[in-house]
Amino acid sequence: MDPSTVVHFMDTDDFLKHWQGHRALTRRVIEAFPDEHLFTFSIGGMRPFGELVQEMLGIAVPMVRGMITDEWTEFSDGTASSKKELLRLWDADTKALDELWPSVPKARFAETFTSFGQYTGPGYEQLLYAMDNEVHHRGQGTVYLRALEIEPPAFWER
Amino acid sequence: MDPSTVVHFMDTDDFLKHWQGHRALTRRVIEAFPDEHLFTFSIGGMRPFGELVQEMLGIAVPMVRGMITDEWTEFSDGTASSKKELLRLWDADTKALDELWPSVPKARFAETFTSFGQYTGPGYEQLLYAMDNEVHHRGQGTVYLRALEIEPPAFWER
Structure with missing residues (x-):
């Protein structure tokens, strides 16, 4: 593309802020689940929300760490099996993302x-x-909550 | 922020391409719904998927047009009531987004x-x-599909 037509959309810190906003909402969705349903409740044979969250944990920090080190393990889900443990891992990764972010080499975002x-x-x-x-899997989780007659946290609050 | 620390994440054409990739997937999710369920099937008192898609139509092109003209009407959903009509509106807006995009003033993205x-x-x-x-509402739609025993289109294909 002719570089004169390139228009800046957002910078990397804007993206991290936006993502962390989503992660704060996802945390509230985890919290909204009753303990007894988080790893068991399912619709149409899908994974319970706790397992979907473990997938998110398996992607976020490993992705950013991989961008820094270029070391990639095979993709694997997390291993939490209670809401308390899942929230603990979530909070640790929120902190880790903020800490790792400045170390991602600038060139990696386009590479x-x-x-x-x-x-x-x-x-x-x-x-x-x-x-x-x-966002996709959290949306699915909100249907589980509705099916359990629980009002999900508002989508627009971050 | 110190401008020397600003790192470019993506440009506006990258964003449009990414969004249109999502819109292509959303189109496949609309197509996957049986006509008789698109505007009626619901879980936990939520809106049927057809209504969620009308909300998307009420946001996308009106948002981009508003960025160009700075004229905003009150938010309103679309008015389609059949799958055929919804797909026709979806395709027209896919084209409209591509056509309108270059006319968004460069300053508007940061403003x-x-x-x-x-x-x-x-x-x-x-x-x-x-x-x-x-992405959020489409994720919800895929739970409806699973509940109807229909395999949703793959999330990673755009």
């Missing part, structure tokens, strides 16, 4: 690489995928 | 404004909201 040994694309697309996947 | 008379924030955040809201 194409393969994450987890299988997903190839530019860094910004890989990060968008991590965030979109969280 | 803070109020959309639809009520949402205030910088342009890039407003556009992210439009996309995130689509």
Whole structure:
């Protein structure tokens, strides 16, 4: 593309802030689940919300760490099995993301690489995928909450 | 922020491409719904998927047009009532987004404004909201599909 037509959309700190806003909302959705349903309740054969959150944990920090070190293990979900443990891991990763972020080499956001040994694309697309996947699965979790007659936290509050 | 620390995440054309990728997937989710369930099937008192899609239509093109003209009407959903009509509107808006995009003034993406008379924030955040809201509601639609014993289109295909 002719560089004169490139218009800046957002910078990397804007993205982290936006993602952490989503992560704060996802935390509230985890909290809204009754303990006894978080790892068991399901619709149509789908994974319970606790397992979907473990997938998110398996992507977020490992992705950012991989962008820094270029070391990728095979993708794996987390291992929490209670709401308390899941929230503890979530909070630790919120902190880790903020701490790791400044160490991501600037060039990595535009550079194409393969994450987890299988997903190839530019860094910004890989990060968008991590965030979109969280929004997607959290949306599914809100249907579980509604089916359990629990009002989900408001989508627009971050 | 010290401008020397600002790192470019993506440009506006990257964002449009990413959003249109999501919109292509949302189109496949609409297509996957049986006609008789699109505007009727619901879980936990939520809106049927057809109504959620009308909300998306009420946001996307009106948002981009508003960024160009600074004319905002009150937010309103679309008026389709069949799958065929919904897909026709969806395709027209896919084309309209591509056509309108180059006319958004460059400054608008960073500028803070109020959309639809009520949402205030910088342009890039407003556009992210439009996309995130689509991903969120589409995720909900995929639970409806699973509950109807229909396999949803793959999330990672765009």
